[in-house]
Amino acid sequence: MLKEKITAALAGGASSASEGTAAIKDDLYLGVNGDWLKTAKIPDDKPTTGGFADLADNIEKTLMKDFGEMLDGSVEPNNVLLANFIAYYQLAADYDARDQAGFEPVKPLLAKISALNGYADLQKQLVSFAKEGVGSIFGIGVAPDMKDTKHNVLWAESPSLILPDTTYYADGNEAAPKLLTVFRSMMMKLLAQAGFEEAEATTILDQTIALDAKFAAHEKSSEEMADYPKQYNPQTIAEFGTHSTVLDLAAYVNDALAGRANKVIVSDPKFYDAVNEIVTADNFAEVKSWLIVSAVRNAASTLTDDARVISGEYSRALSGSKAAFNPQKGAFYLAYHQFRMVVGDYYARKYFGAKAKADVMKMVHRMINVYKQRLTNNDWLSESTRKQAVVKLDTLIPNVGYPDKINPLYAQYVVKSAADGGTLFENAARFHAIAVQNNFDEIDHEVDRTMWQDMDPAMVNAYYDPSSNIIVFPAAILQAPFYSLKQTASENFGGIGAVIAHEISHAFDNNGAQFDEYGNMHDWWEEKDLAHFKELTQAMIDEFDGLELAGSKVNGKLVVSENVADQGGLSCALEAAKEDADFSAQEFFKNWGKVWCMKASVEYQQLLLSIDVHAPAKLRANVQAQNLDDFYTAFDVKEGDGMWLAPEKRVHIW
Known part of the structure; x- marks a missing residue:
């Protein structure tokens, strides 16, 4: 809540673009995604489209269809938490009642x-x-x-x-x-x-x-x-x-x-x-x-339909979205955000397979082992720092797909129906009060490190929490182009493998490096190691600072943590991928370029440049590939090509 978590960026995606080596030599991102970018259309009610957004849109359609059948009574919710979500969704979708109540x-x-x-x-x-x-x-x-x-x-x-x-x-x-x-x-x-x-x-x-x-x-x-x-x-x-x-x-x-x-x-x-x-x-x-x-x-979205649309005018101006959600989609998202872990649990258990979960968990452990080897063989960390880093890695808790349990808070969200005089606003206000009081009551409780806090299983994203030393990969991101049993191992490592290693890398970025294996903040680095690490991170700041996009410039300090994680994640995923006999560097880097494909409004890009701790998607794809020597070999990139970066300028941290 108060201390933001370190997360993977919500941007990116698949394309069916021309993948000619010549184009990639000048611009990996455009070489892989260029054809798609020429024809892709941003939905009027969204600021962006692309792989991350496309996956989210597909999940949206799937869930709205499933829950629509529950709304009309043709399918029964299979548990009490889901029944309360549907009851709340019904109140949100009853715009006649909402309009009649007005602002009263x-x-x-x-x-x-x-x-x-x-x-x-x-x-x-x-x-x-x-x-x-x-x-x-x-x-x-x-x-x-x-x-x-x-x-x-x-x-x-x-x-x-x-x-x-x-x-x-x-x-x-x-x-x-x-x-x-x-x-x-x-x-x-x-x-x-x-x-x-x-x-x-x-x-x-x-x-x-x-x-x-x-x-x-x-x-x-x-x-x-x-x-x-x-x-x-x-x-x-x-x-x-x-x-x-x-x-x-x-x-x-x-x-x-x-x-x-x-x-x-x-x-x-x-x-x-x-x-x-x-x-x-x-x-x-x-x-x-x-x-x-x-x-x-704060109240407007739970009142009339007109108020719902009006209350989004400012956020649409910020993001460049052209239109509000239609009424049904607006009701769905309002209910989803209130019951997000309930909805996510439903999605993951129905649509995420146990076979895929086991396969991804194996990849997580492979990434951890690669990182452990890198730390053990690191030539600039002192022995004491190196040993403590390995301890932190051994204590890291991976979570894949969905949590074993849902926060008991959701059991308290019991909907008062319209028949009993309940309104959407009244229920929303009561649930807010319950959530606030529940949070205050946590002052007496020990922290539960197994509880998912920041993302539900239906969210296309991933995160590392430095205060708990856990990594979380929701079911929603475990799809193509990030991951698929139908993709080659090299493609999967260039997608979800790099995301997994990215999150592990956060344990050792400029923020995560200041927290121990239990998430406690204390200085466990040798002074000379920390000084050298700061020099390396400064190189990463310098590499991105001032790069231009959408009429604005990247703030290297703002995005340094995510860039350090990208660098460590991509290089570690590459090392793991190379262990396979059928490894293909071209497949690996092409899929890395694909997962960051994004088309967004200028307003949205400028907003992200101001507040987002992640670099723009195109730069994430290109610059991190430029830092790896294997990219140059894979595509025969030479001095004079657009993707060429002199060896002495390539940033290597982990």
């Missing part, structure tokens, strides 16, 4: 905010607002302690901004005023539907945007937040309470956690050190307006 379900909450007369009133509502979906300037939540990952601890984070990143607020940023205009237009429509007169709504938005700018001036950028160890800033409850003179933040966390927390980890101290400049006795009106906008924006 959220008005009592808005009235509660409107009745606030000062910070003393707000103090009494801080915890309830956090549970009721209003949002909070002082977001708190429970997550593992970075230095004691067996136990949970309270974290405090800074508020989300309207614009995607603090860099958008810099003078001269051309996108910012256009985006704020879209945001203002969207919120004016929603506030009008909520019953606010135009003049009042205008004032509310003026004040909200003014407060948001103050937040941005004192928050970390995406680049700064990508340095995970620097998020660890422990404070006592009393120390945390000193950040504000108009609100008692110590009382706030004690109320929320019933006095069970003894410290707070502040992920963005830059913000909290400036709270007294941001939230003052003189600007309560701005705070109140911010709460109103937050509440209306």
Whole structure:
């Protein structure tokens, strides 16, 4: 929740392109995917298309068909969790009832905010607002302690901004005023539907945007937040309470956690050190307006169909999507996001085979063994660092396909039907309150390292969690072009093999290298080893920094962790693939190029360049291949070819 996980990028995919060696010598990505890119069409309701997106679209169609049969009663859900998902989906899809209710379900909450007369009133509502979906300037939540990952601890984070990143607020940023205009237009429509007169709504938005700018001036950028160890800033409850003179933040966390927390980890101290400049006795009106906008924006997707469409205008402007989801798809995704592990479990158990799971698990262990050999034979790590790295590798927990158990939280999501007076908004608000309270209650529990937290089995992605030292490969990504029993071993290693090794590599990237085998953050590297490692990662930063795409440039520091993982992952997968008698380097690299195929709107590409810790897909495909000597041999790449990179400039870390 508060400490973002390191994940594989959501971008890429298959193509049926011309794969001529001559084209690949100049541009691997275009040589493999060029024909597809010429004809591919981005769906109006999506910002991108390509392998990752295509797999997700196919899963979407499959699940909507299956769940459609459950909605119309022709098929019965096979367990109580799935039955509650279907009941929630029915409420989401009943647009007649939603339109008839209008904004009435959220008005009592808005009235509660409107009745606030000062910070003393707000103090009494801080915890309830956090549970009721209003949002909070002082977001708190429970997550593992970075230095004691067996136990949970309270974290405090800074508020989300309207614009995607603090860099958008810099003078001269051309996108910012256009985006704020879209945001203002969207919120004016929603506030009008909520019953606010135009003049009042205008004032509310003026004040909200003014407060948001103050937040941005004192928050970390995406680049700064990508340095995970620097998020660890422990404070006592009393120390945390000193950040504000108009609100008692110590009382706030004690109320929320019933006095069970003894410290707070502040992920963005830059913000909290400036709270007294941001939230003052003189600007309560701005705070109140911010709460109103937050509440209306959060509720809109569960109200009328018109509100659902309007509430997506800003995100569509950010991503470049041309249209909102149609009503049925909108209802499906709203229900899916509420019951994601239930839906994912259904998908994986029905469509992911045990044979494929066993085969992929074998690949995982092969990758681990390759990495272990590399670490053992490493010529720049000292013996003590090398041994501890192998211990971390031996302790790594792989998860493939789907988890053995689903979080018990989902059993608490019992839907109150329309027949019993339940509305979509009421159920969503109640489930949000349950989830928040459940998270607060985790303060008393030991961390369960076997529980999947960040991705469900129907998500086309993968991740490594440094706080648990686990890698997770959901069933959804274990399909062609990443993996198929029908593909050659070389193709599979160039696809899912590289993804598996990528996630393993995160245990030793610039962030993961600072956490031990149990996910605890401490310095286990010899000083000289760490110094050399930083030199290598700086080379990776330099290799990508300033590369141009979509009218913008890559920030090498923002994407360094993922690039280090790509480099280690691709090189280790290549080494494993070469162990097979029928190894084909061309098949390996061609499939590596295929999995990153993506066609996206310019807006979406520019957004990712600003906030995503992954490099653009095309650059991931090309630059990492350029770093490997075997690529040059496979395609007879020579100086003067577009893919040529001088040997001394090729970056090798793992």
